[in-house]
Amino acid sequence: MPGGRPRSFDADAALDRALEVFWRHGYEGTSLTDLTTAMGINKPSLYAAFGNKEELFAKVLARYLDGPGAYTADALDASTGREVVEQLIHGAVDLTAGQNTPHGCLCVNSVHARGPDAHTVRQDAIAVRKAGEAALRRRLEQATDLPSRYEPAALAALIHTISDGIAVQAAAGRSHDELRQIGDSALRALLD
Amino acid sequence: MPGGRPRSFDADAALDRALEVFWRHGYEGTSLTDLTTAMGINKPSLYAAFGNKEELFAKVLARYLDGPGAYTADALDASTGREVVEQLIHGAVDLTAGQNTPHGCLCVNSVHARGPDAHTVRQDAIAVRKAGEAALRRRLEQATDLPSRYEPAALAALIHTISDGIAVQAAAGRSHDELRQIGDSALRALLD
DNA sequence: TAAGTTTTATACCTATCGGTACGTTACCTC
DNA sequence: GAGGTAACGTACCGATAGGTATAAAACTTA
Numbered sequence: 001m002p003g004g005r006p007r008s009f010d011a012d013a014a015l016d017r018a019l020e021v022f023w024r025h026g027y028e029g030t031s032l033t034d035l036t037t038a039m040g041i042n043k044p045s046l047y048a049a050f051g052n053k054e055e056l057f058a059k060v061l062a063r064y065l066d067g068p069g070a071y072t073a074d075a076l077d078a079s080t081g082r083e084v085v086e087q088l089i090h091g092a093v094d095l096t097a098g099q100n101t102p103h104g105c106l107c108v109n110s111v112h113a114r115g116p117d118a119h120t121v122r123q124d125a126i127a128v129r130k131a132g133e134a135a136l137r138r139r140l141e142q143a144t145d146l147p148s149r150y151e152p153a154a155l156a157a158l159i160h161t162i163s164d165g166i167a168v169q170a171a172a173g174r175s176h177d178e179l180r181q182i183g184d185s186a187l188r189a190l191l192d
Numbered sequence: 193m194p195g196g197r198p199r200s201f202d203a204d205a206a207l208d209r210a211l212e213v214f215w216r217h218g219y220e221g222t223s224l225t226d227l228t229t230a231m232g233i234n235k236p237s238l239y240a241a242f243g244n245k246e247e248l249f250a251k252v253l254a255r256y257l258d259g260p261g262a263y264t265a266d267a268l269d270a271s272t273g274r275e276v277v278e279q280l281i282h283g284a285v286d287l288t289a290g291q292n293t294p295h296g297c298l299c300v301n302s303v304h305a306r307g308p309d310a311h312t313v314r315q316d317a318i319a320v321r322k323a324g325e326a327a328l329r330r331r332l333e334q335a336t337d338l339p340s341r342y343e344p345a346a347l348a349a350l351i352h353t354i355s356d357g358i359a360v361q362a363a364a365g366r367s368h369d370e371l372r373q374i375g376d377s378a379l380r381a382l383l384d
Numbered sequence: 385t386a387a388g389t390t391t392t393a394t395a396c397c398t399a400t401c402g403g404t405a406c407g408t409t410a411c412c413t414c
Numbered sequence: 415g416a417g418g419t420a421a422c423g424t425a426c427c428g429a430t431a432g433g434t435a436t437a438a439a440a441c442t443t444a
Contacts, residue, residue, distance in 0.1 A: 003412035004420025028220040029307025032402060042423060043403075049421095053402065104304070111364045112296070112304035115221025117402085126364050149380065157361075157370070158377045165357030169349075172303045172318050178349070185350045188341065189381040195442030196390025224432060234393060235433075241391095245432070309432085 011049055012063075014039040018050075019060045019067075024102035027057055027113040027121050054120045057110075061124055064106045068095055072132055081143025082191055085159060088136070089183045092163040096170035097179045104171030108164055133160045147191065155190075162186050203241055204255075206231040210242075211252045211259075216294035219249055219305040219313050246312045249302075253316055256298045260287055264324055273335025274383055277351060280328070281375045284355040288362035289371045296363030300356055325352045339383065347382075354378050 017038040021030050032053060036042050041049075050056040065072075071091035078084045096105050110118075110125035137156035140146065146155065166179055174182075209230040213222050224245060228234055233241075242248040257264075263283035270276045288297050302310075302317035325348050332344035342350075358371055366374075 003418070005410040005422070006412095007421065008410095024306065025308075026220070026304060026306045028218070029305070029310065031400080033400085044405095044423080045421065047403075108360055109304050109306075111360060112218060112301050113221070114216065114218045114301075114363075116217075118221065129364055149384075150377070154373060154377050157374050158381070161357035161361050161374050161378070162354060163357070164360035165353035165355070168300055168303060168356035168360060169353050171306075172321055181346060182349050182353050185342070185346050186353070189350070192341075195388070195440095197392070197440040198442095199391070200440095223430080225430085236394095236435095237392065239433075 007045075007049070009039070009041050009045070014041060014049070015060060015063050018056060019064055019106070020102070022057060022060050023064070023104070023106045023109070026109050027118050028115050054117075057121050058124055061106065061110070061128065065128065068098075068101065069105075069107070071095065073135070076135060076139040081140060081146040084136075084139055084143065085146075085155075085190060086187055088159055088163060089166070089187055090180075092166045093170075093176065093179045093183045096167045097174065097176040099176070103173065105164075105167035108167040109171065129160070133157065136160065158190070162190075199241070201231070201233050201237070206233060206241070207252060207255050210248060211256055211298070212294070214249060214252055215256070215296070215298045215301070218301050219310050220307050246309075249313050250316055253298065253302070253320065257320065260290075260293065261299070263287065265327070268327060268331045273332060273338040276328075276331055276335065277338075277347075277382060278379060280351055280355065281358070281379055282372075284358045285362075285368065285371045285375045288359045289366065289368040291368070295365065297356075297359035300359040301363065321352070325349065328352065350382070354382075 017040070018035055021034050021038045025034065032043060032046070035053075035056070036046055039046065046056065050059055071094075072088065075084050075087035075091060078087055092105075095101075097103055107125050107128055110121050111129070113121050113125075133156050136159065137153050140152035140156055143152075150158075166183060169179060169182065209232070210227055213226050213230045217226065224235060224238070227245075227248070228238055231238065238248065242251055263286075264280065267276050267279035267283060270279055284297075287293075289295055299317050299320055302313050303321070305313050305317075328351065329345050329348035332338065332348055335344075338347065358375060361371060361374065
């Protein structure tokens with residue numbers, strides 16, 4: 001019964017190309033032409049496979065979280081609270097100032113897409129951020145080795161804020177080395 | 193010799209309207225129609241008075257720094273290093289989560305304008321950020337009341353990073369009260 | 385009042401935006 | 415092979431982007 005012409009491209013590879021472009025140029029700075037060129041497909045194929053620009057972005061964001069952004073979930077598996085925090089800060093530096101990837105964080109970028117057509121995208125990014133911080137807070141509630149001056153919710157919010165700052169710094173052109181120093185300063189301030 | 197039809201609008205007031213729009217919707221999310229509508233003038237008047245969109249943005253950014261963003265320069269006049277830092281963090285919270293202004297920071301937003309037409313804007317924003325951090329570093333070098341574990345350059349970079357994070361959090365919708373708590377947590381981590 | 389000057393408003397320009405209609409091509413099943 | 419099905423490439427859509435030509439309007443100076 002089924003059949004039809006087979007797809008001439010790999011959907012996951014195409015998503016990775018789209019991720020590259022959205023990450024580097026932002027949602028509003030990326031045109032469909034940019035996307036189809038990078039993905040090696042044309043517009044009807046894009047729409048058939050991924051939906052419109054907003055839906056494609058949602059799929060790209062999910063792939064980002066599962067790939068480059070997976071360190072945020074992985075860090076929660078560390079055995080001590082300190083290690084969780086260290087992995088989050090160092091992971092943010094490595095992600096946002098990587099050598100082979102655009103500088104900055106796709107999710108932080110997307111919060112700043114505030115044009116009329118980017119509403120859904122921004123809401124998606126905000127939802128992801130909220131979920132991530134809630135998971136961190138729950139993890140920190142289990143930790144027993146963190147300075148007692150913090151409530152878990154406050155520490156989670158602060159770590160999240162510092163990660164955001166690292167992403168901005170990376171997007172503004174700071175080098176990985178400089179960011180690593182900033183991250184280490186932050187860890188000392190937080191944990192010592 | 194001179195003369196000519198007098199301008200029917202106040203240039204500074206028009207710039208303030210443009211600032212509102214750019215701040216709320218971002219450089220790439222703001223169209224010329226948005227601008228002319230908010231400013232109450234039409235396109236030829238805008239071009240004659242302020243140049244093209246990029247030049248207008250540069251003027252708006254300067255006005256932002258002289259107005260809402262002036263707290264960054266004012267803070268450097270505080271008498272102690274601790275006060276400098278406190279004013280910077282609290283000022284960032286008040287600026288980016290103000291009741292009567294858009295949430296977020298115009299300068300941080302603009303770093304995330306990464307489309308092909310926003311190159312100049314992004315460079316302008318980055319230059320402003322660099323200058324601000326250098327001024328902070330110089331001020332911190334004069335301070336004698338800050339924890340000795342920091343080098344001034346590292347502390348300036350860390351404060352700047354935390355301010356950026358606050359701006360992102362505000363842009364993502366955090367309330368002023370929550371941000372104030374985050375800022376206070378950060379100050380304790382930095383200064384205690 | 386006439387000349388000169390600058391701003392105003394309208395109407396328009398080209399390029400590009402996101403999105404789609406449609407006919408062709410390539411595959412699977414029978 | 416024939417028929418059905420789905421992806422392909424091209425060519426196009428209306429809307430809007432940033433930017434401008436042009437001429438009427440409002441002022442100053444002489």
